[in-house]
Amino acid sequence: MTIRVGVLGARGRMGAEVCQAVEAAPDMEIVARIDADESVHDLTQVGAEVVVDFTHPDVVMDNLRFCVEHDIRSVVGTSGFTPERQDTVRGWLADRPSAGVLIAPNFALGAVLSMKFAQLAARYYPSAEIIELHHPGKADAPSGTAAHTASLIAGARTSAGLDKAPDATTSALDGARGALVDDVRVHSVRLAGLVAHQEVLFGGEGETLTIRHDSLDRKSFMPGVLLGVRAVVDRTGLTVGLENVLTL
């Protein structure tokens, strides 16, 4: 069976890569390539079964709502999925039990693994901070990956009963200590030449641990995206995180 795939954000950095990967997949067919100036309504006319969305945090909710309401399964890489947004999507899905959505903050297998490793390490270290580094064309900061990692670390720290990370700073320029996400400091770097990178730093008595992942090319996200397309065909409801599709 061939999966009929529509790509939203098809001319973008990620969308263009997704179009190539879907075209090369023996079990998939591209039936729509949609960008900012085109209508998602075309998706129903061409019989899209799965939509892959790499657009912009400002437009992704409208796209997703359309897909849920029209029973088109969605694989979403676009960032900006706060817990509140996830709850909104769950609300739509409650009215459409046959619809399915997979949202992944990061589709690179190494990034998914590094988040797991960070979650595992978090309970053992009093200090934890995140540095995310991206290309300067990125619209949002901090990255969705960093926000997701911070929430995983915060959850692990809470269940281990850890106190707030030690920090004697009483005077600082605005932004010097990064942004607090779930009580974890996140620092965002935007630098020409970069693609997508993240370091999670842990510190304890007499030691530090650094977990680093580098996406050096957007091809790194494609195996995860294709896996997501195949998985969402058989899944209803909301799945957040590629780790729930992989066997980890």
Ligand SMILES: NC(=O)C1=CN([C@@H]2O[C@H](COP(=O)(O)OP(=O)(O)OC[C@H]3O[C@@H](n4cnc5c(N)ncnc54)[C@H](OP(=O)(O)O)[C@@H]3O)[C@@H](O)[C@H]2O)C=CC1
């Ligand atoms: N989960 C993951 O693994 C990854 C997630 N991302 C995320 O994916 C998103 C896209 O990133 P990137 O490809 O670099 O961004 P780009 O800006 O390169 O691409 C976004 C594309 O979406 C188009 N677009 C804007 N509005 C709409 C709309 N309403 N319908 C359809 N298309 C639209 C844009 O068109 P136009 O330029 O004309 O406005 C553009 O072509 C970001 O949120 C990024 O953080 C990125 C990499 C990996």
Ligand SMILES: O=C(O)C1=N[C@H](C(=O)O)C[C@H](O)C1
């Ligand atoms: O905009 C990007 O490039 C990326 N966005 C995602 C994010 O915000 O985490 C995933 C990856 O970091 C690349």
